[in-house]
Amino acid sequence: MDAVQRHRSMYKGTTPPWKETYRKRCVERLKNSRSRLLEKFRQMGEDSGGSKRSLLVQEVMEEEWSALQSSNHSLPSLWNGKGIRDVYSAQQELDELSAFEEIQQELIAQELLILEEYNSSMRYEEQYINSVLEAMEASGRIICPVCHANNLTVTSHFTSCPCGLYVNTIGRSITSEGLQKLLERRVTEHMEDCLHNPSFSMACNTDGSPNLMISCKVCDYLSVVL
Numbered sequence: 001m002d003a004v005q006r007h008r009s010m011y012k013g014t015t016p017p018w019k020e021t022y023r024k025r026c027v028e029r030l031k032n033s034r035s036r037l038l039e040k041f042r043q044m045g046e047d048s049g050g051s052k053r054s055l056l057v058q059e060v061m062e063e064e065w066s067a068l069q070s071s072n073h074s075l076p077s078l079w080n081g082k083g084i085r086d087v088y089s090a091q092q093e094l095d096e097l098s099a100f101e102e103i104q105q106e107l108i109a110q111e112l113l114i115l116e117e118y119n120s121s122m123r124y125e126e127q128y129i130n131s132v133l134e135a136m137e138a139s140g141r142i143i144c145p146v147c148h149a150n151n152l153t154v155t156s157h158f159t160s161c162p163c164g165l166y167v168n169t170i171g172r173s174i175t176s177e178g179l180q181k182l183l184e185r186r187v188t189e190h191m192e193d194c195l196h197n198p199s200f201s202m203a204c205n206t207d208g209s210p211n212l213m214i215s216c217k218v219c220d221y222l223s224v225v226l
Contacts, residue, residue: 016099018068018072018075019099019103021068022064022065022068022099022103023103023106025064025067025068026060026061026064026103026107027106027107027110029060029063029064030056030057030060030107030110030111030114031110031114033056033060034114035218035219036056037055037056037111037114037115038114038115038118038195040055040056041055041115041118042195054107054108054111055111056111057104057107057108057111060107061100061103061104061107118195121196121197122195124197125195125197128148141176142154142176142179142180142183144161144163144165145183145200145212145214145225146161146163146164146165146200146201146202146212147161147163147165149163150162150163152165152176152179154174154175154176154179155169156169156170156173156174157169157170158170159174159179159212159226164202165202165212166202166210167202167210167211167212167226168209168210169226174226179226182225182226183225186198186214186223186225187214189223190214190216190219190221190223193219193221194216194218194219194221196216196217196218196219197216198214198215198216198221199214199215199216199217200212200213200214200215200225201213201215205224211224211225211226212224212225212226213225
C-alpha cells in the first residue's frame, strides 16, 4: 500500500486531524502577507478592481502545506508545481477535498476583506487630500498636517500651529505656497511606492532643532518636510 492509499484509509469519512492546524496557519500567513498581497493588487493596475480570482490564496495554501508536511511525514507532498486544482483532482475520494475547499473559501473571504479595507482607506485618503487642497485653494491657508484641525501660521521666521507644531524657518525663505509644494511633493513621493496613509509628526534633528516629518509604518518611509 503506497503513502496516498494509507493516507486515504486513515482519514476517509472523518475530519482530517490536520485541518484546524492547517487552517489557522493559512489564515495567519495570509494576514502576515498583507504587504505582499497589496503589492500584487497594485501591480494588476486597472484590472485589479474587476478581478474575481484570488491573488495570494493558492501560494499561502501551498506554502503552509509544505511546512506542515515537512513536520508530519505521514502527509503526502501534494504540490509539485502543478497547483491546487491538480491536488483536488488527485484527491477526489478523500474528505480532504472538502477541507481544502472550505479553507480556501475562508482565505478568499479574508483576502477580499483586506482588499476592501485597503480600497476604503484609499478612498478616504483621496477624499481627505482633495478636501485639504480645496480648503487651501479657497482660503490661501494650509491645514496643519499633524492635527488636521487648525491652519498653519507661516512667516519668514517660523511655521507653527496651536497643536504644538513649531519649526524655525529663519533664512529659509519659506512661504505658504512653498510649504504647500513641499507637502504635496513628499506625499506624492511616498505614494509612488506605497498607497497607505502616511502620518506627520515633529522630531528633532541632531542639533536639537525641530523638524516636520512625514513617515509610514507600513513601508518604513521617512522624510523631512520642513
